[in-house]
Amino acid sequence: MGGPYSPTILDHFKHPRNRGALPAPTVSQEGTNPLCGDRVRIQLVLDGDLVKDARFTANACAICVAAASMLTELVRGAPLEDVETLTVPELITQLKSDIPPSRLACVRLPLTVLHTGLLRHTRSR
Numbered sequence: 586m587g588g589p590y591s592p593t594i595l596d597h598f599k600h601p602r603n604r605g606a607l608p609a610p611t612v613s614q615e616g617t618n619p620l621c622g623d624r625v626r627i628q629l630v631l632d633g634d635l636v637k638d639a640r641f642t643a644n645a646c647a648i649c650v651a652a653a654s655m656l657t658e659l660v661r662g663a664p665l666e667d668v669e670t671l672t673v674p675e676l677i678t679q680l681k682s683d684i685p686p687s688r689l690a691c692v693r694l695p696l697t698v699l700h701t702g703l704l705r706h707t708r709s710r
Contacts, residue, residue, distance in 0.1 A: 589648060591682035597651035602658050603640045610640075614702025618694050623649045627656070627699045631706070634665045641695065648688055653695035655679050660699070669703055671696060 607613075610628035617624045623645035630638040639657040643650050656676060660668045673693050677684050684692055 589682055589684050589688055591680060593655075593679075593681040594648060594651040597654040597680070598647040601641075601650055601654040603654065603661070604642065605640050606642060607638060607640050612702040612706045614698050614705065616694055616698040616701065618649075618690050620690070621646065623691065623694055625649060625653050625695050625698050627653065627695060627702055629660070629699075629702065631665070636660045636663050636665065636668055643695075645694070646691055648682075648684065648691035649694055651680060652676060652692040656695045656699060665703065669700065671699075 607628040607630055609630070611631040612629040613626065615624065615626040623643070625641060625643045625645055628640050629636050639660045641653040641657050643653050645653070656671075659671065659676075659679060673689065673696060676692055676696055680692070
C-alpha cells in the first residue's frame with residue numbers, strides 16, 4: 586500500500602469520477618468536517634432499491650475527494666442494502682492506501698454523508 590497517497594488515491598484526486606451535480610437527484614446530502622473544513626455533497630438517483638446514478642461535489646483534501654470519487658464508483662448500480670452497509674475499512678481497501686488514524690475522518694466524511702442522505706430519504710417515504 587505505501588502511505589496515505591497511494592496511486593489509487595492520487596488517480597481519483599487528479600481524475601475524479603462522477604464529480605458534479607445531478608439535475609434531479611432522489612437523494613442530496615451535504616456534510617462538513619468542522620475540524621479541517623472539508624465539505625462534501627453526495628447525490629443519488631434511485632430506481633426502486635437500486636442506485637441508478639451517483640455524483641459528488643467537494644471542496645476537500647485529496648484523500649476526501651478520492652474517497653468520494655471511489656464511493657460513487659462503488660455505489661453506482663448497487664442495491665441499497667449493499668450501499669447502506671458499506672464501511673470505512675471497505676472503502677479504504679478499495680483506495681489501496683494506508684490511511685493514518687489522523688486522516689480517517691477524510692475517508693469517513695463521504696460515507697457518512699451518503700448514509701445520512703439514505704436514512705433521511707427512507708424516513709421521508
